[in-house]
Amino acid sequence: MKPCIPKLTIVLSLVLYSIGWLGTAQAQRSRENFDKLWQFHKGDIAIKQAVKAGKQGGLTDANVKVVEGEEAIIAYTDKNKVANYKPSDWINVNLPHDWLIEEPYIHDDNIGSQPAGNGYRLPGIGFYRKEFEVSEADSGRKITIEFDGIFRNSTVWVNGHLMGNHPSGYLPAWYDLTNVLRYGKEGKNVILVKVDATDYEGWWYEGCGIYRHVWLTKTDPLHVARFGTFVTTPSVSDREAVVSVKTTIQNEYKDPKTITLVSKLVDSKGALLNTQTVSQSIAAFDQVEIAQTGTIPQPQRWSPETPNLYKVLTEVSEAGKLVDTYETTFGVRTIALTTEGFFLNGKLYPIKGTANHQDFAGVGVALPDKLNAYRLKLLKEMGCNGYRTAHHPPTPELLDLCDQMGLLVMDENRLLTSTDNGLNDLKTLLYRDRNHPSIFMWSLENEESLEGNVTGTRILAKMVETARKIDTTRPTTAAMNHGWNEGGYSDAVDVVGYNYGQRGMQYVKDHEKFPQRKMIVSESTSYVATRGEHEDNKQKGYVSNFGMGLSWGLQPGQDWKHIVQYPYLSGTFVWSGFDYRGEPTPYRWPCVSSHFGIMDLCGFPKDGYYAYKAAWTDTPLVHVFPHWNWPGKESKPMKMRGYTNCDEVEWLVNGKRVLKQKVEPFEYIESEVVYQPGQFEARGYKGGKLVARELLQTTTAPAHLTLNADVTSLKADGTDVAIINIAIRDAKGRVVPTASNQVKFSINGPGRIIGTGNGNPSSRESDKASQRMAFNGYCQVLVQSNQSAGDIRLSATAETLKGAEVILHVH
Numbered sequence: 001m002k003p004c005i006p007k008l009t010i011v012l013s014l015v016l017y018s019i020g021w022l023g024t025a026q027a028q029r030s031r032e033n034f035d036k037l038w039q040f041h042k043g044d045i046a047i048k049q050a051v052k053a054g055k056q057g058g059l060t061d062a063n064v065k066v067v068e069g070e071e072a073i074i075a076y077t078d079k080n081k082v083a084n085y086k087p088s089d090w091i092n093v094n095l096p097h098d099w100l101i102e103e104p105y106i107h108d109d110n111i112g113s114q115p116a117g118n119g120y121r122l123p124g125i126g127f128y129r130k131e132f133e134v135s136e137a138d139s140g141r142k143i144t145i146e147f148d149g150i151f152r153n154s155t156v157w158v159n160g161h162l163m164g165n166h167p168s169g170y171l172p173a174w175y176d177l178t179n180v181l182r183y184g185k186e187g188k189n190v191i192l193v194k195v196d197a198t199d200y201e202g203w204w205y206e207g208c209g210i211y212r213h214v215w216l217t218k219t220d221p222l223h224v225a226r227f228g229t230f231v232t233t234p235s236v237s238d239r240e241a242v243v244s245v246k247t248t249i250q251n252e253y254k255d256p257k258t259i260t261l262v263s264k265l266v267d268s269k270g271a272l273l274n275t276q277t278v279s280q281s282i283a284a285f286d287q288v289e290i291a292q293t294g295t296i297p298q299p300q301r302w303s304p305e306t307p308n309l310y311k312v313l314t315e316v317s318e319a320g321k322l323v324d325t326y327e328t329t330f331g332v333r334t335i336a337l338t339t340e341g342f343f344l345n346g347k348l349y350p351i352k353g354t355a356n357h358q359d360f361a362g363v364g365v366a367l368p369d370k371l372n373a374y375r376l377k378l379l380k381e382m383g384c385n386g387y388r389t390a391h392h393p394p395t396p397e398l399l400d401l402c403d404q405m406g407l408l409v410m411d412e413n414r415l416l417t418s419t420d421n422g423l424n425d426l427k428t429l430l431y432r433d434r435n436h437p438s439i440f441m442w443s444l445e446n447e448e449s450l451e452g453n454v455t456g457t458r459i460l461a462k463m464v465e466t467a468r469k470i471d472t473t474r475p476t477t478a479a480m481n482h483g484w485n486e487g488g489y490s491d492a493v494d495v496v497g498y499n500y501g502q503r504g505m506q507y508v509k510d511h512e513k514f515p516q517r518k519m520i521v522s523e524s525t526s527y528v529a530t531r532g533e534h535e536d537n538k539q540k541g542y543v544s545n546f547g548m549g550l551s552w553g554l555q556p557g558q559d560w561k562h563i564v565q566y567p568y569l570s571g572t573f574v575w576s577g578f579d580y581r582g583e584p585t586p587y588r589w590p591c592v593s594s595h596f597g598i599m600d601l602c603g604f605p606k607d608g609y610y611a612y613k614a615a616w617t618d619t620p621l622v623h624v625f626p627h628w629n630w631p632g633k634e635s636k637p638m639k640m641r642g643y644t645n646c647d648e649v650e651w652l653v654n655g656k657r658v659l660k661q662k663v664e665p666f667e668y669i670e671s672e673v674v675y676q677p678g679q680f681e682a683r684g685y686k687g688g689k690l691v692a693r694e695l696l697q698t699t700t701a702p703a704h705l706t707l708n709a710d711v712t713s714l715k716a717d718g719t720d721v722a723i724i725n726i727a728i729r730d731a732k733g734r735v736v737p738t739a740s741n742q743v744k745f746s747i748n749g750p751g752r753i754i755g756t757g758n759g760n761p762s763s764r765e766s767d768k769a770s771q772r773m774a775f776n777g778y779c780q781v782l783v784q785s786n787q788s789a790g791d792i793r794l795s796a797t798a799e800t801l802k803g804a805e806v807i808l809h810v811h
């Protein structure tokens with residue numbers, strides 16, 4: 001493919017100045033999204049380190065300088081030629097980007113940290129580069145770049161200067177570019193990022209590349225430090241919340257400065273509630289932490305049901321001139337994890353949670369914010385109030401969404417380690433995330449082999465001590481799979497996490513033995529099921545929704561029954577909310593994804609979804625499965641299972657009652673029924689009153705498609721996404737539950753297809769193609785807006801079926 005190399009003439013900083021949010025020429029602080037107009041090179045480029053700045057070595061200032069012209073992107077001096085550089089090796093990309101999603105599947109169980117862990121795709125090395133200009137007016141400001149997440153082991157050069165290396169694939173990498181940038185006429189800047197993902201950090205699909213956002217921040221040398229505010233509410237009552245605001249101000253001038261710090265508390269509508277002002281001097285090249293205390297009268301509590309947010313607006317002035325502004329979102333809520341369970345705002349509040357990796361159909365780990373919001377919306381609709389960021393720090397935008405949408409977060413660290421690097425990673429996690437009201441716990445590790453071991457205990461204790469120095473307002477936990485009662489391991493954390501603690505009723509026994517122990521079910525269930533499948537099929541890699549209970553798991557809903565019976569367990573995080581690539585269990589190839597999800601990779605619900613919705617919401621519900629399309633099985637007995645939150649259920653086949661039965665809370669009902677094509681009706685009763693119904697009908701052949709977009713309009717920002725679900729229906733409009741037609745998409749207008757999916761864990765079709773096989777009646781296409789307004793027309797066709805079209809207004 002001939003690359004189209006854009007003339008990168010956009011001067012982002014000037015744009016930001018022109019729309020400066022304070023409307024002044026010398027904006028105090030700007031934070032520019034830096035996701036657009038990158039170039040990507042798959043494969044390694046040999047680079048020798050320079051031994052003297054700008055002089056010798058492989059990638060010096062001289063050999064990365066930009067040469068104007070159609071073909072050249074980087075000119076390498078002959079002497080220091082680093083690679084046989086070809087412009088055609090580079091393609092244009094916008095971030096977030098996961099290149100592994102476009103790699104072929106390789107049937108080799110050895111790929112990954114455990115067999116098939118990475119989903120049969122081979123990660124590798126890639127490079128990203130971007131040219132950008134910085135205006136003369138920015139000279140003298142402090143300019144930093146923050147990568148929310150690069151998977152993994154990234155090395156960054158700017159204008160040939162090695163800025164640093166950052167191994168973690170899950171924590172942000174941050175560099176101060178001030179001294180090495182070229183300002184105004186000094187020329188263009190080039191940033192080069194090497195990503196070496198040849199190693200793994202987990203046992204799931206982890207992707208490859210700059211898969212989260214990038215930000216360029218410009219401030220005065222006198223400014224609020226990175227992650228420089230800490231807002232807590234040490235005392236909360238109906239009358240008043242006391243708000244403690246700690247602000248770290250950094251002076252990078254060579255002279256001492258006297259600053260005035262104003263901290264304004266505002267509500268979600270921006271109404272000013274309180275102002276605190278203090279003056280302070282700061283020595284040259286030094287920083288100070290300033291503590292202020294304000295109050296909010298009659299505070300609106302934050303909770304998943306009422307996600308009320310407040311802000312601290314920070315203003316830093318020097319000699320009457322405003323030099324920096326900063327915003328911190330926070331919430332007013334009380335949390336207490338006790339021996340009796342978890343309390344939110346003083347009330348027992350069991351966590352209805354799921355644990356999740358960052359992965360979605362069509363895009364891999366590179367989720368635009370909209371897809372994170374979509375996933376959280378689906379979880380909330382199911383009745384979830386909790387989210388565990390398994391098993392690593394999440395992208396920060398996910399936490400903003402949890403604050404706004406209302407989900408309590410168990411924020412998880414990646415590794416059990418007390419090395420300097422490990423503790424620094426943990427500190428970054430805590431400093432970055434500690435203002436989020438959604439976060440109620442820090443999870444320091446998951447299922448490490450040193451659990452219950454004295455060495456593990458020493459390491460964990462050091463991590464807890466490190467966390468407590470940064471935040472005492474939330475408890476620490478470890479998501480343990482074993483070793484709860486050995487080596488003092490459990491005593492090191494505030495709350496003991498039980499992964500699959502139902503085995504041998506370990507958590508109940510431990511509660512009796514250690515009544516002072518605070519507990520949470522950090523992981524449960526691991527129920528494997530392939531959406532729409534009702535028979536195991538090892539050859540295809542499918543697992544029936546009747547479930548093969550795994551030896552360490554439970555049936556959907558039974559996990560919740562334990563929380564209701566034993567509230568001291570504080571709640572549960574079901575493994576997992578969504579399917580994710582890699583870790584295909586129990587079968588491997590041709591299966592390439594997990595099917596632990598309550599929903600599949602597209603967010604389509606499996607049968608078990610209804611067990612949770614029944615348990616976690618008040619909406620009366622009956623669900624019954626499998627579907628009612630079984631040609632050849634007429635007059636044969638058929639196993640049917642039902643989930644409900646009603647107290648009695650009735651089943652009818654073609655109008656004739658085949659079952660009427662009382663139902664125990666959180667249990668399913670199961671019975672054999674003779675299959676006759678037509679209609680299966682499930683009715684749910686509460687106190688003898690019919691409150692819920694579900695109809696299964698035998699369909700005829702697929703006849704047409706319908707498209708269901710989650711929105712009718714998109715923002716013309718180049719990032720917004722519409723999720724369009726395609727259903728294959730018969731002539732009467734009923735979804736054909738076994739349909740697997742190939743659906744072709746075409747698009748017109750200011751948008752593009754960024755991926756497709758169908759939730760089939762064994763699908764090895766390209767996620768980036770403009771066609772997809774439907775899987776058991778459904779598939780999905782993701783459409784992202786461009787930066788211009790207009791109408792997007794997305795049409796879907798399938799041979800012999802009547803196609804459909806959806807229009808999305810972009811403005």
Ligand code: GAL
Nearest residue numbers: 446447481499523526575596
């Ligand atoms: C847990 C582990 C998860 C996942 C799950 C599958 O033990 O924490 O990452 O592997 O098992 O059941």
